[in-house]
Amino acid sequence: MATAELILGLLSGGPAHGYDVKRGHDAWFPDSRPLAFGQVYTTLGRLERDGLVEVVEKTSAGGPDRTVYAITTKGRQHLRDWLHDAVPPAWGSADEMLRKLVTAVRTGGDAAGFLARQRAGHLRRIRELQESPPGEDPTAGLVRSYIVAHLDADLRWLDTALERLTDDKETRR
Numbered sequence: 001m002a003t004a005e006l007i008l009g010l011l012s013g014g015p016a017h018g019y020d021v022k023r024g025h026d027a028w029f030p031d032s033r034p035l036a037f038g039q040v041y042t043t044l045g046r047l048e049r050d051g052l053v054e055v056v057e058k059t060s061a062g063g064p065d066r067t068v069y070a071i072t073t074k075g076r077q078h079l080r081d082w083l084h085d086a087v088p089p090a091w092g093s094a095d096e097m098l099r100k101l102v103t104a105v106r107t108g109g110d111a112a113g114f115l116a117r118q119r120a121g122h123l124r125r126i127r128e129l130q131e132s133p134p135g136e137d138p139t140a141g142l143v144r145s146y147i148v149a150h151l152d153a154d155l156r157w158l159d160t161a162l163e164r165l166t167d168d169k170e171t172r173r
Contacts, residue, residue: 002082003035003039003043004043004046004047004052005078005079005082005083006025006028007021007025007040007043007044007047007053008047008052008053008071008075008076008078008079008082009079010024010025010028011053011069011070011071011075012071012076012079014070015056015057015068015069015070016068016069017066017067017068017069018037018040018041018044018067018069019037019066021035021040021044021069022034022035022037022040025040027137028137028139028143029143030134030135030137030140030143031129031134031140031143031144031147032143032147044067044069047069047075048069051072051074051075052071052072052074052075052078053069053070053071053072053075054069054070054072055067055068055069056068056069056070097118097154100114101114101115101161105165111165112162112165112166115158115161115162115165116162118158119155119158119159119162122151122154122155122158123155125151126148126151126152126155129144129147129148129151130148
């Protein structure tokens with residue numbers, strides 16, 4: 001995930017401190033994993049180091065320090081460049097699901113059981129997403145449909161993988 005560029009996008013609406021950046025991210029992607037505070041502050045530190053954001057205010061007001069960040073001209077250009085470039089197709093990448101399956105097959109683990117559990121988890125997540133409204137934000141529906149489409153593609157792959165593993169076992173008999 002392009003966390004740095006997402007943070008630049010969030011800051012393009014105006015200066016904010018880390019807590020607001022985290023809340024903004026989580027509002028933009030309500031059906032995804034929340035952004036961790038540590039990741040926000042680490043990324044803001046790197047962006048500041050690289051001249052893409054700057055500190056515009058520091059306050060403590062009797063509580064924890066609050067640092068307010070703003071996107072710089074260089075940061076806006078970086079964001080424009082990032083938004084302009086197409087994302088390369090993910091050919092040959094192996095996510096955790098594929099890694100677990102290959103490991104189960106190669107080590108004699110319960111690959112079919114893993115596939116069944118994974119399939120049930122995907123179906124459960126699709127039902128959760130379809131049963132609750134996506135929210136008022138106009139992009140929430142886009143995010144939701146993207147997630148569901150990917151889960152659906154995973155389900156088709158899980159079925160194909162189980163079919164292949166079953167066919168391979170029968171062929172070896």
